[in-house]
Amino acid sequence: MGKDLLKAELPRAQNGAEPQLLLTSLLGDFWYWRDEHIPATALVRLLADFDVTSDGARAAMRRLVARGLLDTSRSGRTTAYGIPARTSEVIVERAHRMLTFGATAPEWDGRWTVVAFSVPEQARGLRTALRSRLRLLRFAALYDGVWVSPHDLGADAQALLRELGIETATVLRSAAVPGGTRQGDPVSAFDLTALGKEYRAFTERYEPVLESLAAGLISPAEALRIRTELRVAWRRFPETDPDLPAELLPPDWDRPRAQRVFLEIYDRLGPLAELRFRQILGTVSPELADLASHHDSAAIADLYASLGDRRAHGDTPFEQATAARRLDEVTRSRS
Numbered sequence: 001m002g003k004d005l006l007k008a009e010l011p012r013a014q015n016g017a018e019p020q021l022l023l024t025s026l027l028g029d030f031w032y033w034r035d036e037h038i039p040a041t042a043l044v045r046l047l048a049d050f051d052v053t054s055d056g057a058r059a060a061m062r063r064l065v066a067r068g069l070l071d072t073s074r075s076g077r078t079t080a081y082g083i084p085a086r087t088s089e090v091i092v093e094r095a096h097r098m099l100t101f102g103a104t105a106p107e108w109d110g111r112w113t114v115v116a117f118s119v120p121e122q123a124r125g126l127r128t129a130l131r132s133r134l135r136l137l138r139f140a141a142l143y144d145g146v147w148v149s150p151h152d153l154g155a156d157a158q159a160l161l162r163e164l165g166i167e168t169a170t171v172l173r174s175a176a177v178p179g180g181t182r183q184g185d186p187v188s189a190f191d192l193t194a195l196g197k198e199y200r201a202f203t204e205r206y207e208p209v210l211e212s213l214a215a216g217l218i219s220p221a222e223a224l225r226i227r228t229e230l231r232v233a234w235r236r237f238p239e240t241d242p243d244l245p246a247e248l249l250p251p252d253w254d255r256p257r258a259q260r261v262f263l264e265i266y267d268r269l270g271p272l273a274e275l276r277f278r279q280i281l282g283t284v285s286p287e288l289a290d291l292a293s294h295h296d297s298a299a300i301a302d303l304y305a306s307l308g309d310r311r312a313h314g315d316t317p318f319e320q321a322t323a324a325r326r327l328d329e330v331t332r333s334r335s
Helices: 001-008 019-030 040-049 053-066 087-100 121-136 152-163 192-212 220-242 255-282 297-310 315-333
Strands: 070-073 078-082 112-117 141-142 146-147 169-174
Touching: 019 087, 019 121, 019 220, 040 078, 053 070, 053 078, 053 087, 053 141, 053 315, 070 169, 078 192, 087 220, 087 297, 112 152, 121 315, 141 169, 192 220, 192 255, 220 255, 255 297
Parallel strands: none
Antiparallel strands: 070 078, 112 146, 112 169, 141 146
């Protein structure tokens, strides 16, 4: 395969990730556990590698500050941005979840968590809220008022019902009786066909990168773009995949292949992507450029193990913003 053909196959973002997500991904990859702030000019130049305009980049910074996801400081006429306190621990935990998700399927005791509820038609807003929050817990609707999960989520479901003030509901842990109809099988509540297609599309999109890596055809600028967009593309799977036990998955399940592609590219592109991050930062602040570093899956595993009781508790702006975004996504996807 020729050099030009390999380069032509390198993936581009289909619609382009939005600037706020790109910026938090870049800082989450190369700048966490750093107290120093990066000048706005450098961040604008970093986002320019992703075809984000200067106005778009600066607007993203302002919005992230307003949401509590970035800190800001000034020195003379220079505005700079950094990661807030306690956010680095959250980034490590989320990165570990992202990098390990899909490597194995969870064990199963053969039982389902079942939530059966009845909410009157006139309380439509409450019913919508309940359904959206159940989806966040990775339940799926077997019937309109019967939701199921193969995970032991009874306590979480009960807490949700109490929070919403819903009393006409029952939570069970039970096994399905063999011999039922296919449509009555709890696993039919999960759209594994559509999810499998998404994994297959991800793999087909990014596998050519491995060929280009083997041929030495990826530049530092391409490495930073691809690694960041790969990370953004993969991150939705841990949020939307119900992570069913192996016994419930189809024999041709595409997630293992997609996960291997993701992890290999992420790890192998790290040094080149870091070089590009340093190059851009060095055009504005050479002393800061020396502080940038990438983290591969092994480094993330070590950092995660060192967190101890400093792990996320859901009370940081980053966690709250993530929860709000996911709730909005699941609500809009079903509206």
